[in-house]
Amino acid sequence: xxxxxxxxxxxxxxxxxYCPGCGHGIIHRLVAExxxxxxxxxxxxxxxxxxxxxxxxxxxxxxxTEAPHGRPPAVATGIKRTNPDKFVFTYQGDGDIAAIxxxxxxxxxxxxxxxxxxxxxxxxxxxxxxxxxxxxxxxxKTETSPFGRDPKRDGYPIHLxxxxxxxxxxxxxxxxxxxxxxxxxxxxxxxxxAFQCQIDGKGFSLVEIISNCPVxxxxxxxxxxxxxxxxxxxxxxxxxxxxxxxx
Amino acid sequence: xxxxxxxxxxxxxGVLLAGTLVAQAAIEQDLHTTWFxxxxxxxxxxxxxxxxxxxxxxxxxxxxxxxNALIALNEPSLNKFMPRMTEKSVIIxxxxxxxxxxxxxxxxxxxxxTEIADKEIKNVKTANLVAVGALIKALEINCPADNKSDICxxxxxxxxxxxxxxACEKAFSSKPELVEINKKAIQAGYDYIK
Amino acid sequence: xxxLMKGNIALCEGAVAAGIDAYFGYPITPQNExxxxxxxxxxxxxxxxxxxxxxxxxxxxxxxxxATGKRTMTSTSSPGMSLKQEAISYxxxxxLPALIVNVQRGGPGLGNISGSQADYFQAVKGGxxxxxxxxxxxxxxAQEMYEFAYDSFDLAEKYRIPxxxxxxxxxxxxxxxxxxxKTPKKDFIEKxxxxxxxxxxxxxxIKSLLMRDGVLEKHNxxxxxxxxxxxxxxxxxxxxNTDNAEIIVIxxxxxxxxxxxxxxxxxQEGIKAGLLRPKxxxxxxxxxxxxxxxxxxxxxxxxxxxxxxxEDVRLAVNGKVPVEFIGKAGGGVLSEQDLxxxxxxxx
Numbered sequence: 001x002x003x004x005x006x007x008x009x010x011x012x013x014x015x016x017x018y019c020p021g022c023g024h025g026i027i028h029r030l031v032a033e034x035x036x037x038x039x040x041x042x043x044x045x046x047x048x049x050x051x052x053x054x055x056x057x058x059x060x061x062x063x064x065t066e067a068p069h070g071r072p073p074a075v076a077t078g079i080k081r082t083n084p085d086k087f088v089f090t091y092q093g094d095g096d097i098a099a100i101x102x103x104x105x106x107x108x109x110x111x112x113x114x115x116x117x118x119x120x121x122x123x124x125x126x127x128x129x130x131x132x133x134x135x136x137x138x139x140x141k142t143e144t145s146p147f148g149r150d151p152k153r154d155g156y157p158i159h160l161x162x163x164x165x166x167x168x169x170x171x172x173x174x175x176x177x178x179x180x181x182x183x184x185x186x187x188x189x190x191x192x193x194a195f196q197c198q199i200d201g202k203g204f205s206l207v208e209i210i211s212n213c214p215v216x217x218x219x220x221x222x223x224x225x226x227x228x229x230x231x232x233x234x235x236x237x238x239x240x241x242x243x244x245x246x247x
Numbered sequence: 248x249x250x251x252x253x254x255x256x257x258x259x260x261g262v263l264l265a266g267t268l269v270a271q272a273a274i275e276q277d278l279h280t281t282w283f284x285x286x287x288x289x290x291x292x293x294x295x296x297x298x299x300x301x302x303x304x305x306x307x308x309x310x311x312x313x314x315n316a317l318i319a320l321n322e323p324s325l326n327k328f329m330p331r332m333t334e335k336s337v338i339i340x341x342x343x344x345x346x347x348x349x350x351x352x353x354x355x356x357x358x359x360x361t362e363i364a365d366k367e368i369k370n371v372k373t374a375n376l377v378a379v380g381a382l383i384k385a386l387e388i389n390c391p392a393d394n395k396s397d398i399c400x401x402x403x404x405x406x407x408x409x410x411x412x413x414a415c416e417k418a419f420s421s422k423p424e425l426v427e428i429n430k431k432a433i434q435a436g437y438d439y440i441k
Numbered sequence: 442x443x444x445l446m447k448g449n450i451a452l453c454e455g456a457v458a459a460g461i462d463a464y465f466g467y468p469i470t471p472q473n474e475x476x477x478x479x480x481x482x483x484x485x486x487x488x489x490x491x492x493x494x495x496x497x498x499x500x501x502x503x504x505x506x507x508a509t510g511k512r513t514m515t516s517t518s519s520p521g522m523s524l525k526q527e528a529i530s531y532x533x534x535x536x537l538p539a540l541i542v543n544v545q546r547g548g549p550g551l552g553n554i555s556g557s558q559a560d561y562f563q564a565v566k567g568g569x570x571x572x573x574x575x576x577x578x579x580x581x582x583a584q585e586m587y588e589f590a591y592d593s594f595d596l597a598e599k600y601r602i603p604x605x606x607x608x609x610x611x612x613x614x615x616x617x618x619x620x621x622x623k624t625p626k627k628d629f630i631e632k633x634x635x636x637x638x639x640x641x642x643x644x645x646x647i648k649s650l651l652m653r654d655g656v657l658e659k660h661n662x663x664x665x666x667x668x669x670x671x672x673x674x675x676x677x678x679x680x681x682n683t684d685n686a687e688i689i690v691i692x693x694x695x696x697x698x699x700x701x702x703x704x705x706x707x708x709q710e711g712i713k714a715g716l717l718r719p720k721x722x723x724x725x726x727x728x729x730x731x732x733x734x735x736x737x738x739x740x741x742x743x744x745x746x747x748x749x750x751x752e753d754v755r756l757a758v759n760g761k762v763p764v765e766f767i768g769k770a771g772g773g774v775l776s777e778q779d780l781x782x783x784x785x786x787x788x
Contacts, residue, residue, distance in 0.1 A: 041639065042638055042639055042640035042641075043640070044639075045508075045636045048648075055650070057646035057647075057648055060644075062638070062639050062644050063636040063637070063644050063646070064636075064644070064647075064648075065535075065647040066531070066535065066647060068504075071501040071504075074493065074497070074498040074499075074501035074504075074505065075502070075505035077498075077505060078465065078502035078503060078506035078507075081463060081489045082505075082511040086638050103494055103495055103498065104501070106494075111491075267445060267616065270445055274618050282616035283614060283616075286554065305702075307703070308699045308776065308777060309615045310776075312776050312778065
């Protein structure tokens with residue numbers, strides 16, 4: 001019998017702790033496939049966040065370190081600067097990257113650190129039980145915005161890719177989603193391109209992945225996919241925000 | 248032997264460098280020495296200073312509680328440190344910018360170091376070393392051969408014209424073009440006091 | 442040959458001789474000589490210098506470099522030290538060797554930029570969250586800034602623990618003759634825990650989130666066993682004239698120099714005074730202090746604070762002899778005369 005699909009070598013044979021219908025599992029697999037296809041596994045040192053993906057080191061089958069909340073870009077800077085021959089990426093959520101760690105994100109990007117960031121945007125803080133995130137939509141109800149996000153009190157959703165695009169040090173910024181197979185294929189292409197950007201020494205690359213969080217959104221997985229397509233993506237339009245990889 | 252020397256003035260008058268010259272001369276004689284600067288915000292405003300301690304024994308505090316020599320390159324510095332001076336202290340005051348009319352607890356040697364640096368040495372930045380030269384001569388005058396006080400021990404072992412000129416060579420070893428002009432400045436200060 | 446050098450620069454020279462791979466820092470007075478030095482030196486050595494966007498980022502860059510087994514350090518002064526505590530707690534938990542330097546200034550808050558010793562509690566009791574210790578070294582001269590920085594990396598790696606050099610603005614800013622007498626270190630042994638990418642071996646992870654029943658408890662017990670070992674092996678102190686002393690001054694860092702001068706002055710006046718100087722603040726030299734606390738002896742602790750190390754001295758003697766205190770905080774130092782007067786009053 002011919003085996004046509006198997007688990008990527010870059011994923012361990014472990015049970016993931018993600019909620020039913022959550023996008024992290026898909027994104028982990030895409031990352032692992034790209035690492036395998038680019039033959040990077042034995043060169044990789046990754047940085048796990050604080051947030052839903054905090055256990056990433058239990059799932060990825062390569063070297064991974066923990067970082068304090070929001071600090072992966074600084075930790076990755078320390079790793080990559082002292083190990084320029086290694087492949088270094090961070091895996092972060094919206095609270096990690098765009099709230100508590102915004103300074104680290106902006107400055108790593110601005111220094112043009114030759115690292116890659118996988119940014120999973122699911123519009124809320126999943127791990128802690130669904131509180132408001134910097135990317136929570138206007139009017140979206142969360143644990144800490146029970147009447148809906150009010151810009152007068154809470155400000156506006158942050159568009160990180162657009163924010164970073166003005167920085168000279170960023171080489172490749174793309175926003176993708178994984179709510180259907182077509183977009184999953186696109187997401188994988190973006191991740192691979194971002195990784196290649198680092199291999200080619202072009203500077204900071206980031207892929208923002210619009211993902212779903214059915215449990216904390218209070219939806220079934222199917223409803224969460226529908227909400228992503230009809231509402232979430234109205235605020236965060238998909239596409240390449242910046243591409244200097246051919247320069 | 249235990250001596251505390253303060254060199255003070257406006258930032259940019261070279262008070263830190265002049266202090267290191269004294270400390271360097273002390274190292275050449277295998278003595279214990281510390282140099283301590285005023286730093287940070289203190290230097291952005293009025294006065295900057297450096298304190299040099301030279302001793303035959305280990306040094307505790309690098310600060311000067313009982314200084315026995317002072318170079319004051321401006322008036323605020325002279326006023327600031329005058330209360331700590333004793334009858335044994337030797338003081339050089341920059342009369343180019345300090346009025347000589349005021350009554351001081353201890354009478355300084357007034358030396359127009361800025362003018363000497365500007366007119367004789369043709370480099371106003373050497374005023375600090377003109378003052379060091381003047382201090383050496385003033386100590387020499389105050390220290391006859393039989394005087395065994397701490398400050399006179401310092402005068403004999405560290406603050407001689409010869410050792411200052413040698414320390415000057417070391418201090419400017421990375422900028423050889425400045426060695427001669429600074430040696431000239433030390434000599435000019437030394438020669439001013441009769 | 443002795444070279445006239447600032448304490449802060451001597452510290453840098455020691456780290457370079459120890460084979461430092463990377464320095465990460467942020468400007469703050471009175472330690473600015475350190476990042477300035479490395480910004481030049483590391484380029485010459487083809488090694489890493491990054492001026493981070495914050496104290497927090499600098500400490501986390503150290504965490505990253507340390508996780509890959511590199512010799513790395515950061516330096517700061519008191520307000521910056523508060524910001525670094527997050528990463529320090531993580532590094533303690535992750536058992537990452539690194540050097541952290543606090544050139545203390547006056548606090549609390551923004552305070553001032555004078556030398557101070559008011560961060561003792563933060564340094565030795567665990568300034569961040571959780572149950573952890575750092576090895577804390579307290580140099581009292583430019584020479585020791587050089588030597589302690591040189592030794593700190595070996596010590597950190599031996600126990601897989603961050604080492605903190607707790608010094609102050611006076612020691613950092615002061616120039617003294619320094620003998621650069623250490624042999625440059627190289628050819629380090631490979632670390633079997635470091636993240637070097639998994640070529641030819643199983644993947645490694647470095648983590649402190651231990652959620653399964655009993656795992657964190659076990660981790661904490663392991664840490665405590667390590668700390669016990671360090672306490673047994675790594676205590677360093679200096680005694681001066683303590684043998685027949687009736688009054689023993691206990692002081693570290695800049696205060697210990699002034700204390701030594703005051704002890705000498707007291708001896709000249711016929712007072713049997715002595716000095717104990719902890720060189721390691723953690724592990725603390727409790728045993729020697731206990732043994733010095735004989736009946737009839739008085740202990741006097743001198744610090745540039747309103748009394749922090751004095752608490753550890755009191756714990757060590759456990760009420761056996763009186764422990765007096767003299768301190769000054771917020772700028773400047775105790776004078777030798779201040780200390781001598783206090784010694785005389787105790788007589």
